[in-house]
Amino acid sequence: MDIKQEMQQSGIAARKAARQINAASTAQKNAALEAIAREILAARPTLMSENAKDLENGRKNGTTEAMLDRLTFTDARFDGMVEGLQQVAALPDPVGEISEMKYRPSGIQVGRMRVPLGVIGIIYESRPNVTIDAASLCLKSGNATILRGGSEAIHSNRALAVCIQKGLQAVGFDPAVVQLVQTTDRDAVGEMITMDKYIDVIVPRGGRSLIERISNNATIPVIKHLDGNCHVYIDADADRQKAIDIAFNAKCNRYAVCNAMESLLVAEPVASDVLPELARLYTEAGVELRGCESTVHLLSNVCTVNEATEEDWYTEYVAPILAVKVVDGLDAAIDHINTYSSKHTDVIVTENYTRGRRFIREVDSSSVMINASPRFADGFEFGLGAEIGISTDKLHARGPVGLEGLTSQKYVVFGDGEVRQ
Numbered sequence: 001m002d003i004k005q006e007m008q009q010s011g012i013a014a015r016k017a018a019r020q021i022n023a024a025s026t027a028q029k030n031a032a033l034e035a036i037a038r039e040i041l042a043a044r045p046t047l048m049s050e051n052a053k054d055l056e057n058g059r060k061n062g063t064t065e066a067m068l069d070r071l072t073f074t075d076a077r078f079d080g081m082v083e084g085l086q087q088v089a090a091l092p093d094p095v096g097e098i099s100e101m102k103y104r105p106s107g108i109q110v111g112r113m114r115v116p117l118g119v120i121g122i123i124y125e126s127r128p129n130v131t132i133d134a135a136s137l138c139l140k141s142g143n144a145t146i147l148r149g150g151s152e153a154i155h156s157n158r159a160l161a162v163c164i165q166k167g168l169q170a171v172g173f174d175p176a177v178v179q180l181v182q183t184t185d186r187d188a189v190g191e192m193i194t195m196d197k198y199i200d201v202i203v204p205r206g207g208r209s210l211i212e213r214i215s216n217n218a219t220i221p222v223i224k225h226l227d228g229n230c231h232v233y234i235d236a237d238a239d240r241q242k243a244i245d246i247a248f249n250a251k252c253n254r255y256a257v258c259n260a261m262e263s264l265l266v267a268e269p270v271a272s273d274v275l276p277e278l279a280r281l282y283t284e285a286g287v288e289l290r291g292c293e294s295t296v297h298l299l300s301n302v303c304t305v306n307e308a309t310e311e312d313w314y315t316e317y318v319a320p321i322l323a324v325k326v327v328d329g330l331d332a333a334i335d336h337i338n339t340y341s342s343k344h345t346d347v348i349v350t351e352n353y354t355r356g357r358r359f360i361r362e363v364d365s366s367s368v369m370i371n372a373s374p375r376f377a378d379g380f381e382f383g384l385g386a387e388i389g390i391s392t393d394k395l396h397a398r399g400p401v402g403l404e405g406l407t408s409q410k411y412v413v414f415g416d417g418e419v420r421q
Contacts, residue, residue, distance in 0.1 A: 003183060007191040010146055011198025013176035014119045018144035021177045022116050026093040028171060029140050033089040036167030037082050040132070043163050048073055050155040051128065058152055066256035066318050070126035071153055081132045084386040088136040091384075094404050095142045098412060106421075109414040114407045116142035118200035121192050122388065123148045123214060125206035128156035133379075133386035134203075135164050135178045141406040144177050146199065148192060150206070151184035158182065193218035203401070205389040208316075223397055223405070225389035227316040228258030229342040230374045233333040233359070234274055235350035236267040242371055243274050243349045244281070249373045250347065252285045256318045258390060259345050259377040263313060263323040265333045268294070271326045276302045287320045294326035313340040330355050334362050341365055343392045345377035366392055366399040 021029070040047065051073040058068050094114045101111035120143050124130045131147055138145035149157040161180035168175050181188050193202055193214055202222045204214040211224050232250050234243045250261035266275055275298055282289060283303045290308040291299065299305045305324070312323040313336070327333050330348075337346050345367040348359040356370040367377040367390075377400065379387025384402030391397045397405035 003185055003187045004191055006183070007181075007188060007195060008198075010176075010179055010181070011119070011195045013174075014144045014146050014179060015198050017174040017176035018116070018119050020174050021139065021144055022095075022118075022142045024142065024173070026095075028173075029093070029142070030089040031171045032139060032168055032173055033085050033136055035170040036132075036135070036164050037085040037089075039163035039166045039170075040082055040085070040160070043159065044078065047078070047156065047159050047163075050159040053155040054128075054153050057155075061152075063152065067126055067152070069254070069256045071128065071156075073128065073156065077129055080380070081129050084129075084133060084380060085136050087380070088140050088386055088403070091140065091403060093140065094407050101414075107416065107418045111412050111414075112409040113412045114404070115410055117406055117408055118143060119198060120145045120388075120406065121148070121195070121199040121202045121220070122146070123189055123192065123202065123204045123206070123210070124389075125150040125210060126153060128153045128160060130205060131157050131160045131164075131180070134388050137386055137388050137401075137403060137406055139177060141403045143406055144179075146179050146181065146192065148181040148189060154184055189214070190217070193220060196220045203388055221396075223389070223391050223401060224393055225258070225391055227342045228260070228344040228390070229262050229314065229316045229340065230259060230345045230347075230377075231263045231265060231337050231341055232261045232347045232349065232374065233265040233327075233330075233337070234267060234270060235330065235333075235348055235352060235355055236269040237352035237355065238267075238270065238274075238349040239351055239371075240270075240274060243270075244277055246347065246349055246371070246373050247274075247278055248281050248285075250375060251282065251287060251322050252320075253373070253375050255320050257375070258316070258318075259374050260318070261322070261347075261374055262316055263325065263340070265325050265327050265336060267329055267333070268326050271295075271298060275299060275324070275326075279303050279305070282322060285320065287322050289322055289324055291324040292326060295324045298326070316342065330358060334359065337363050337365070344390060345369065345374040347372065347374050366390065 097114045098111045122134045165175045196219045202220045204211045279299045279302045289305045291305045296305045343365045346365045347369045360368040379400035387400040
């Protein structure tokens with residue numbers, strides 16, 4: 001069977017399974033999620049062993065440390081997958097919720113009902129935990145899904161798919177509710193993004209080249225997650241210790257994630273106070289600094305700072321590299337962010353209520369924060385249980401995409417024999 005036939009069969013099976021999961025009760029969906037969690041816990045040694053194979057292959061192939069970090073099953077990430085399944089099971093089910101009911105002069109009642117999207121195709125790289133996040137959210141929101149992970153995580157993903165299939169079958173669901181594309185052939189992606197007869201929406205999650213390819217070639221609507229060029233702005237009225245703690249965590253908590261800070265902006269009145277201490281901490285952590293002229297001059301006696309180029313302000317490093325700029329104040333910070341940001345997550349550190357309000361109103365990003373690390377821009381941290389990605393689009397979903405982002409609404413009408421005059 002060639003790849004085209006294989007993908008077509010997967011699409012046919014997914015469309016059929018979507019009808020079953022669409023009609024499933026909340027209790028049935030929650031039972032499936034809990035069954036999958038049990039299967040994952042029981043298979044922990046196998047999953048760790050399969051993940052080790054992916055890591056070994058990655059090292060042989062020269063995979064970067066940042067990518068290996070995304071790929072690794074630590075004990076904490078493993079436990080997080082299970083907790084995510086349980087948290088999604090505990091979340092309110094959006095499917096079937098009717099809102100905005102209004103009586104019309106004709107006597108009819110008109111409202112809106114939340115419904116699944118149908119079949120969701122998800123294409124992602126590296127992180128095998130995305131397999132569980134995506135499966136759990138699609139299942140709870142009443143959608144069937146076809147998952148296509150990266151070749152670098154194929155052993156991990158296949159082992160997770162076995163757990164998912166067992167969990168689905170344990171509660172009587174069609175295993176085609178969640179399917180993993182088994183081949184690593186890139187042609188499968190090309191087929192998948194043009195299967196508009198079977199797939200209702202595509203969600204790409206990975207590097208810019210992957211997402212741009214899918215956005216340019218897909219014949220199916222795309223909810224895209226672009227790069228995370230996130231900023232932290234330290235305002236003139238910032239609390240010094242909060243600023244240092246947030247700016248350090250934002251960069252050094254983890255480098256290879258989309259919600260890590262890539263550019264630090266500091267108001268000129270406080271730059272000489274906070275930047276030397278931050279530079280010392282970054283240097284100790286092994287972070288390379290690239291700064292504007294003022295930053296280079298200010299830190300000349302503290303550490304080595306390379307002069308930033310125009311490209312640096314646009315760059316998502318996903319590495320221990322940070323661009324630093326001293327700005328005149330809030331207006332300059334907002335202008336810089338709206339010019340260079342990828343519209344993912346941006347932060348202001350300030351004790352000034354008015355400036356904080358202006359920042360969150362005027363910065364055009366999917367998540368904006370006051371006095372908190374951008375590392376919190378995550379579906380789990382936002383209480384969504386998990387996320388299918390962080391959308392930088394404005395339609396159909398924006399920010400971390402959880403259950404509600406995987407549903408749509410249709411109009412429903414309740415009448416009692418009314419006819420139009």
